Amino acid sequence: MGDPILRVENITKSFNGESILKGVNLSLGKGEIKILIGPSGGGKSTLLQCMNCLVTPDSGKFWLEGKPVDITHKQELYDLRQQVGMIFQEFNLFDHLTALDNLTIALRKVKKLSKKAAIARAMIELSQVGLADKINLYPAELSGGQKQRVAIARALAMDPKVLLLDEPTSALDPEVMGEVIDVIRNLAKQGMTMIMATHQVSLIRTLAHEILFMEAGSVVEQGQPDTLLVPGSRSQDFCDKLNFITGERP
Amino acid sequence: MIESVTAIKESLPYLLQGGGITLVIVVGAMAIGLILGLCMAVMQVYGHPLVKRVIGVYIWFFQGVPILVLLFLFYFGLFHYIGLNLSAVSAVMVVLGMTTAAYQANIFRGAILLLPQGQFKAASAVGMSDFAAIKSIILPQVLRLSIPAWSNEFSIILKDSALAFVLGAPEIMARAKFIASRTYQHLPLYIMAGLIYFILTWAGVMALSKLEKTVRIPGYSNKGI
Numbered sequence: 001m002g003d004p005i006l007r008v009e010n011i012t013k014s015f016n017g018e019s020i021l022k023g024v025n026l027s028l029g030k031g032e033i034k035i036l037i038g039p040s041g042g043g044k045s046t047l048l049q050c051m052n053c054l055v056t057p058d059s060g061k062f063w064l065e066g067k068p069v070d071i072t073h074k075q076e077l078y079d080l081r082q083q084v085g086m087i088f089q090e091f092n093l094f095d096h097l098t099a100l101d102n103l104t105i106a107l108r109k110v111k112k113l114s115k116k117a118a119i120a121r122a123m124i125e126l127s128q129v130g131l132a133d134k135i136n137l138y139p140a141e142l143s144g145g146q147k148q149r150v151a152i153a154r155a156l157a158m159d160p161k162v163l164l165l166d167e168p169t170s171a172l173d174p175e176v177m178g179e180v181i182d183v184i185r186n187l188a189k190q191g192m193t194m195i196m197a198t199h200q201v202s203l204i205r206t207l208a209h210e211i212l213f214m215e216a217g218s219v220v221e222q223g224q225p226d227t228l229l230v231p232g233s234r235s236q237d238f239c240d241k242l243n244f245i246t247g248e249r250p
Numbered sequence: 251m252i253e254s255v256t257a258i259k260e261s262l263p264y265l266l267q268g269g270g271i272t273l274v275i276v277v278g279a280m281a282i283g284l285i286l287g288l289c290m291a292v293m294q295v296y297g298h299p300l301v302k303r304v305i306g307v308y309i310w311f312f313q314g315v316p317i318l319v320l321l322f323l324f325y326f327g328l329f330h331y332i333g334l335n336l337s338a339v340s341a342v343m344v345v346l347g348m349t350t351a352a353y354q355a356n357i358f359r360g361a362i363l364l365l366p367q368g369q370f371k372a373a374s375a376v377g378m379s380d381f382a383a384i385k386s387i388i389l390p391q392v393l394r395l396s397i398p399a400w401s402n403e404f405s406i407i408l409k410d411s412a413l414a415f416v417l418g419a420p421e422i423m424a425r426a427k428f429i430a431s432r433t434y435q436h437l438p439l440y441i442m443a444g445l446i447y448f449i450l451t452w453a454g455v456m457a458l459s460k461l462e463k464t465v466r467i468p469g470y471s472n473k474g475i
Contacts (some may be wrong), residue, residue, distance in 0.1 A: 049371075054371050074379070078378075081376070086372075086375035088372065090368050092366070092369055092372035093372070094369055094372070094387050095470075096387075096390050096391045105386060106373075106376035106377065108463045109378055109380055109382050110376060112378040129436075138439025138468045139469070140467065140468065140470050141468060151372075154376065155375070181414055181474070209451070
């Protein structure tokens with residue numbers, strides 16, 4: 001097996017003296033899907049944001065396709081972020097730009113594509129998430145599910161090697177959650193390498209190649225779903241609680 | 251009564267020329283304030299702590315000292331001291347510009363903090379540099395959000411520009427005072443001066459209100475961006 005697409009080692013992060021990440025190691029192979037679960041405040045979001053340095057870790061090493069990345073070097077940092085896409089819980093679309101321009105702006109400013117090429121590329125991604133007919137709408141004119149699909153298309157337009165998804169469905173109501181889950185499932189089918197924090201038990205069971213259970217800043221359990229989700233494990237206990245809350249069947 | 255009408259009639263073109271100079275002062279000051287204020291606001295939010303402190307002192311100084319004192323301080327003191335030989339009009343423009351920059355910095359800083367900060371993260375996440383994210387994502391929204399407060403600042407600076415007459419800048423107030431002291435028609439001339447200020451303020455505020463509507467982002471209510 002070749003080098004992992006993305007590997008991070010000994011990531012630590014503290015806020016106001018409180019240790020949020022306590023030396024997390026993680027690697028993602030090509031096409032691999034890892035799912036982070038665990039109680040709120042366990043460090044899942046911080047870990048994801050440290051993985052493309054939106055939150056600067058206090059310590060840690062990064063490798064992208066086997067090559068070390070010096071995150072103190074600005075250009076290497078921007079390149080890392082470009083290749084490690086991020087989907088946020090709150091979508092974070094650019095409010096002053098249409099759905100189309102939300103995609104084209106990065107293509108033009110970062111990838112330096114011509115206007116025509118950027119629009120063509122953006123149209124492909126927006127079509128893939130089923131929004132070809134909404135390209136001229138502004139974020140305030142889109143539903144939550146549509147906003148999240150635009151956000152996914154925006155990340156995909158940059159040709160990321162890895163996608164980080166931070167609870168992509170948790171800000172959505174059940175009516176539109178399905179449309180975003182379908183897009184994520186399609187990405188999985190296409191072999192996109194992903195790491196996702198989620199409380200969606202159906203996604204955990206059906207998509208994960210590996211589950212990482214995080215608590216108090218550390219990965220306390222790690223393994224494939226069929227070996228980890230067994231009675232008595234911390235992960236199974238957590239999923240049972242989620243099932244109880246959401247009414248999902250185990 | 252006839253004397254008043256005659257005085258108004260004869261002095262109107264002269265006063266209107268003063269209105270042109272007032273406009274030059276105000277537009278120049280607002281432009282200086284816009285550029286300086288935006289830079290200071292960005293540095294106050296995203297800059298180094300030391301830079302933030304320096305900007306804090308600047309704002310504290312210009313908000314704390316009366317404009318008349320600032321005009322004298324700079325025109326008769328600092329400008330001469332550093333060898334800058336500015337005309338009265340230019341000096342007033344620069345001093346008002348530096349003063350409004352302090353207030354505009356707070357307007358823009360408030361607008362930056364009002365924006366959902368996730369947008370900056372999202373811009374970084376697609377590989378934009380901090381500069382590109384601020385320029386292409388943050389500032390276009392900040393400027394839209396700031397128009398109502400900026401409109402207030404415009405009307406305040408327009409009225410403050412009347413202080414320029416103490417340095418001898420030939421703007422509306424200086425001209426009204428000059429003619430009034432020669433013709434003894436104080437009341438009609440100062441009414442005229444006030445009317446010209448009022449019309450300029452009204453026109454500017456209306457234009458900015460129209461701009462606010464033109465650049466409003468679809469989907470947001472009147473209260474939002």
